[in-house]
Amino acid sequence: MQIAFIGLGNMGGPMAINLHKAGHSVKAFDLSADALAKVKAEGVQIAASAQDAVQGAEAIVTMLPASQHVEALFLGSNGQSGLLAHIAKGALVIDSSTIAAATSQKVAKAAEAAGIDFIDAPVSGGTGGAIAGTLTFMVGGSTAQLERARPLLEKMGANIFHAGAVGAGQTAKICNNMLLGILMVGTSEAIALGVANGLDPKVLSEIMRRSSGGNWALEKYNPFPGVHENAPASKGYTGGFGTDLMLKDLGLSQENATAVKASTPLGGMARAIYAAHSIAGHGGEDFSSVIKMLQKKQA
Numbered sequence: 001m002q003i004a005f006i007g008l009g010n011m012g013g014p015m016a017i018n019l020h021k022a023g024h025s026v027k028a029f030d031l032s033a034d035a036l037a038k039v040k041a042e043g044v045q046i047a048a049s050a051q052d053a054v055q056g057a058e059a060i061v062t063m064l065p066a067s068q069h070v071e072a073l074f075l076g077s078n079g080q081s082g083l084l085a086h087i088a089k090g091a092l093v094i095d096s097s098t099i100a101a102a103t104s105q106k107v108a109k110a111a112e113a114a115g116i117d118f119i120d121a122p123v124s125g126g127t128g129g130a131i132a133g134t135l136t137f138m139v140g141g142s143t144a145q146l147e148r149a150r151p152l153l154e155k156m157g158a159n160i161f162h163a164g165a166v167g168a169g170q171t172a173k174i175c176n177n178m179l180l181g182i183l184m185v186g187t188s189e190a191i192a193l194g195v196a197n198g199l200d201p202k203v204l205s206e207i208m209r210r211s212s213g214g215n216w217a218l219e220k221y222n223p224f225p226g227v228h229e230n231a232p233a234s235k236g237y238t239g240g241f242g243t244d245l246m247l248k249d250l251g252l253s254q255e256n257a258t259a260v261k262a263s264t265p266l267g268g269m270a271r272a273i274y275a276a277h278s279i280a281g282h283g284g285e286d287f288s289s290v291i292k293m294l295q296k297k298q299a
Helices: 012-021 033-038 050-054 067-075 101-113 126-132 143-156 170-196 201-209 214-218 243-260 265-283 287-293
Strands: 004-005 023-031 059-062 092-095 117-120 133-140 159-162
Touching: 004 012, 004 050, 012 033, 012 059, 012 126, 023 050, 050 159, 059 143, 067 101, 067 126, 092 101, 092 143, 101 126, 101 159, 101 170, 117 143, 117 170, 117 287, 126 133, 126 265, 133 143, 133 170, 159 170, 170 201, 170 214, 170 243, 170 287, 201 214, 243 265, 243 287, 265 287
Parallel strands: 004 023, 004 059, 059 092, 092 117, 133 159
Antiparallel strands: 117 133
């Protein structure tokens, strides 16, 4: 199948490469020359622009940073036409960005009017899951649209959930990421407390992992350097999922909570903690670097 892939960051790049390795004809685009170079080195064809990428494409996959980027790409901005005007009627759009559900619904409505299928399919699993092709997809759209997308999603992920109608995938994702942000702060607090008392972080992490405090961070994404060799914490908090991206997702969760009058006090607190961490200069580091806020400074 001819596929356009737009957005080749830490998540999108490996996803595009996996589609290419599965035998699909992938034409990719990103504003970053470095991102383009990485996928080109793996044999992925490079497009000159987003419009160039979608020419003749039967499916379009997007992985962009925020709502405004998705809306501007598909619907246009500053008097410029959006990408929907350049996509063939009958094509399938899979948007794996994490954005506001309302934005997904707005773009989906415009796509439907243009005769284009659109689903929101945000992911979980981190950069490791993107590279390994074991991501979890949370899909919003019709059953027919999901089944049409499934053969492609299966090349990039191991778990595919139908959350509901368009926008439901985004709602499920912000619920998940709100919990992730909260548990990373809690995990960091616990490890920092143990280390301040002289405990070995590896031993403490294993004790908690096998006890009632066990969670995904302790299993696969420990925030303390050296505990998990392949975690961002052991690589100078590079790669992975940035603090500013977590801050954005926590902001989306709080916007949604306000809209539906839901009580999310820990989500609000986690957002405030990540905002302070970002302001302190750690916005570009992996979100697990929040442990730095909680550690005793070395004399």
